[in-house]
Amino acid sequence: MRVLFADVSLSRLPEATVARLPVYLRVLTDATEATIxxxxxxxxxxxxxxxxxxxLSHLGSYGTRGVGYDVSYLVRQISRQLGLSSDRRVAIVGVGNLGHALVRYGGFNARGFRVVAAFDVDPRTVGQQVGGLVVEPFExxxxxxxxxxxxxxxxTTPASAAQAAADALVEAGVGSILNFAPARVAAPPRVAVRQVDLGVELQILSYYGTQASTDPVDLDAAPG
Amino acid sequence: MRVLFADVSLSRLPEATVARLPVYLRVLTDATEATIxxxxxxxxxxxxxxxxxxxLSHLGSYGTRGVGYDVSYLVRQISRQLGLSSDRRVAIVGVGNLGHALVRYGGFNARGFRVVAAFDVDPRTVGQQVGGLVVEPFExxxxxxxxxxxxxxxxTTPASAAQAAADALVEAGVGSILNFAPARVAAPPRVAVRQVDLGVELQILSYYGTQASTDPVDLDAAPG
DNA sequence: AATTGTGAAGGAGTTCACAGCC
DNA sequence: GGCTGTGAACTCCTTCACAATT
Structure with missing residues (x-):
């Protein structure tokens, strides 16, 4: 590793590595020793x-041979790489069942994401208080x-409204969208879009559930 | 492709292919033409x-050269491969914010999964009616x-309860577990376990959100 | 003695490019 | 002519194995 620090922080990490860093972060957060x-x-x-x-070598040489990695130092480095150094503000668009639950879901706050706004088009939902937030009108x-x-x-809108909502978010300057609607949304390259389709997850699981008896593959693996 | 039908249905599909089949299924369901x-x-x-x-060639030769694939036939073949030929019964363990939302989430029913039971340990939650179901005690x-x-x-329990709940599920004979708790759960090889950690998803997104301005990579892609 | 960091080998997944078929 | 099915090339990711370091 002959790369300068500046290069390391600028270089793109392999996609597969990025997907595992948050998992390492979770393990490190639960760690009891100072070194791992x-x-x-x-x-x-x-x-x-x-x-x-x-x-970890992609982030730089942060370990000590013969000893291991310093937990709190590693947490800082990974957090920095992932852009988690400061609290990040999150909005939820579509306060149906799932949106409602996510507004109140504590798991995000615990990891440095702060849910600061919720939007819906339904006049019956707008103005309601959900998890300490007042639901704003989509406009x-x-x-x-x-x-x-x-x-x-x-x-977290229905599939039919997802693209329009995404467009509005892009227009408003939001740079990252986690899409729970069962539909692909298009966005300009500067905006990161990631899809989490619960139906798809269940269908994949269903396949492995039916196969599991014929072949001992465990699946609780890094996100595919 | 010289493999017999019997072999095709028994052969394991590449993991990456399995992850895309549900996506194809979604597109096919929305298709308007009889052929694609x-x-x-x-x-x-x-x-x-x-x-x-x-x-699709992994499922067998279901296309017609010069024409394309018959939509409804393809839907049937993919559904069969994924083990979705009949409605599959789903239980939800842990009726907190997320569990509550998932019980009522319509997206599953629309795709052939029927939520038939919900469990919780909290006596205040047990007995309550949620989305047409009465919450059962964990016992x-x-x-x-x-x-x-x-x-x-x-x-959808807290992380601390996830392993115990998974053990009980395995013991009860449930063959597939979709784990939303931010913790790895162990299970015997015959049980398929799949992890959906919303915090992890957000953290991955956060990385690409901060990188997006420096490199035009769109992310709304098949799981890597 | 223990553990990292990494070149090299191996494996999986993707894309190309075109023969084969309708 | 149009589109599938697939060998071959290519790219990306994982694992091995061991020199380097504390």
């Missing part, structure tokens, strides 16, 4: 130890995004 | 046309799973 070996980190994350070392999206510094959005 | 080309299917799914053809899990023929479970 690639072996132990790998066991907690459910991957190969060489994988861990290669992944105020741009205004509120600006006002509250929203950086990420969770898209 | 790999080009169009690929466009709808957001992948390469050669990818589609290779994926009745084995009994109700048996009684209602539950095949899949959504695990």
């Amino acid at each position: 070996s690639s072996d132990n980190l790998a066991a907690g994350a459910g991957v190969n130890a060489a994988q861990v070392r290669k992944d 105020r999206l741009a205004e509120v995004v600006e006002e509250k510094g929203v950086e990420l959005a969770l898209l | 080309s790999s080009d169009n299917l690929a466009a709808g799914a957001g992948v390469n046309a050669a990818q589609v053809r290779k994926d 009745r899990l084995a009994e109700v799973v048996e009684e209602k023929g539950v095949e899949l479970a959504l695990l």
